[in-house]
Amino acid sequence: MTTAARPLRSVLYMPASNPKALEKARTLPCDAVILDLEDAVAPESKEIARAQAVEAVKQGGFGNRTVVLRVNGLDTPWGAEDLKAAAAAGPDAILVPKVGGAVDVAAYDSAIASAPDHTRLWAMIETCRSIFALESIAQASKTSRMNVWVMGTNDLAKEMRCRQTPGREPFHGPLSLAVAAARLYGLIILDGVYNDIENEAGLEAVCEQGVDFGFDGKTLIHPKQIETCNRVFSPSEAEVAWSRAVIEAFKLPENQGKGAIRVEGRMAELLHLAQAERLVAVAEAIASAA
Numbered sequence: 001m002t003t004a005a006r007p008l009r010s011v012l013y014m015p016a017s018n019p020k021a022l023e024k025a026r027t028l029p030c031d032a033v034i035l036d037l038e039d040a041v042a043p044e045s046k047e048i049a050r051a052q053a054v055e056a057v058k059q060g061g062f063g064n065r066t067v068v069l070r071v072n073g074l075d076t077p078w079g080a081e082d083l084k085a086a087a088a089a090g091p092d093a094i095l096v097p098k099v100g101g102a103v104d105v106a107a108y109d110s111a112i113a114s115a116p117d118h119t120r121l122w123a124m125i126e127t128c129r130s131i132f133a134l135e136s137i138a139q140a141s142k143t144s145r146m147n148v149w150v151m152g153t154n155d156l157a158k159e160m161r162c163r164q165t166p167g168r169e170p171f172h173g174p175l176s177l178a179v180a181a182a183r184l185y186g187l188i189i190l191d192g193v194y195n196d197i198e199n200e201a202g203l204e205a206v207c208e209q210g211v212d213f214g215f216d217g218k219t220l221i222h223p224k225q226i227e228t229c230n231r232v233f234s235p236s237e238a239e240v241a242w243s244r245a246v247i248e249a250f251k252l253p254e255n256q257g258k259g260a261i262r263v264e265g266r267m268a269e270l271l272h273l274a275q276a277e278r279l280v281a282v283a284e285a286i287a288s289a290a
Contacts, residue, residue: 006066007031007286008148009217009233010226011190013070015040016053025062030226031217031289032066037082038073038097046078050085057089064289068122070095074107083108087115095122095150100129105140112145121145126152128159131174134181141185149182150219151175153192164195166202168209179214191215197222207232235283243276 011032014021017040025033035053037046053069069091071082086094094115096108109121123137123146130137140146153164153171162170175191182189191210194203207229210218217233220226235243242264249255249263250273260269268276 006064007217007282007289008066008188008190009286010220010229011066011068011150011217012220012223012226013040013193015049016056016069017041017045017049019052022052022056024223025056025065028065028223028226029230030065030220030223031230032068032092033062034068034070034095034219035091036070037078038070046072050078050082054085054089057091066092068093068095070097073097074111080111083111087112087119090116090119092118093120093122093148095124097124097152098127098130098155099123099125099137100127101133102136102140105137105144105146109140109144109146115145119145120147122148122150124152124155125149125178126155128156131156131177134177135184138181138185138187141187146187148188148190149178150190151178151192151215154195156192166205168206175213183214188216189214191218193219193221194225195221197224200228203228204232234286235279239279240283243279246272246276247280 008031010030011034012025012028012030013034013036014025016022016035016037022035025035035056037049037053041049057067057069069086069089071086071094072078073096074080074083083094094112099105099108105121105123112119112121121144125134125137156171156174157164160170168175179189191213194206196202203225207218211232218229220229246263246268249261249268255261260267262268
């Protein structure tokens with residue numbers, strides 16, 4: 001199964017400086033794990049974290065989980081070596097921070113040119129500059145390995161000097177614009193983290209909001225957040241049943257060539273057929289990865 005075809009409902013950050021965390025990542029029910037060399041690692045631990053992350057990727061044992069290395073930026077003392085080591089290790093993806101324009105995508109793509117073909121480029125959208133360059137960044141996917149965006153809402157809040165309210169009102173514009181730009185160029189896009197680890201109701205609310213915005217999944221900071229995230233970002237049984245009914249109805253001889261039909265008392269147009277086919281594909285991908 002390719003990285004793009006795997007479900008990415010729950011994407012958990014794990015500090016690569018912590019050997020126990022790296023081992024635990026192989027057992028958790030998340031769809032993807034990000035072995036973090038950046039924010040979660042202190043400067044004095046950067047080099048050991050890099051070595052441990054590379055070794056973990058080489059050892060494997062992560063099952064169907066997508067394995068991602070988040071590196072430090074090229075503008076830091078560790079970025080160039082991180083990218084070189086990550087490319088040699090060949091994870092499913094390399095996540096790069098603070099992408100602010102197409103030129104950044106090109107620079108990172110060039111830095112991992114030696115990586116295996118399966119290794120994709122994921123980009124953090126986490127600065128004010130990136131919000132005003134969303135379309136050009138997305139367009140760069142056509143000439144690079146980039147296929148996933150990750151919202152970095154903590155860094156964005158810092159730059160905007162905004163409050164992280166329960167309803168995330170300051171982020172409504174940036175989040176919806178990012179989803180629109182990602183969809184314009186066929187990118188997968190993941191929502192930012194939720195910081196209040198003990199607030200399960202709050203987590204569920206922002207996961208539901210993420211689904212409403214159109215995100216494919218969410219990045220997480222603690223294993224206890226995985227179950228809620230997986231559940232909310234999975235199509236419900238009712239949604240899958242309705243989608244299968246729409247698909248089957250459009251296959252009937254009497255409905256061939258029609259743009260709109262009646263299915264179980266509801267109107268379904270060709271746009272609903274496309275949505276139904278995508279939803280069923282997501283459900284099947286989740287089932288096959290279980």
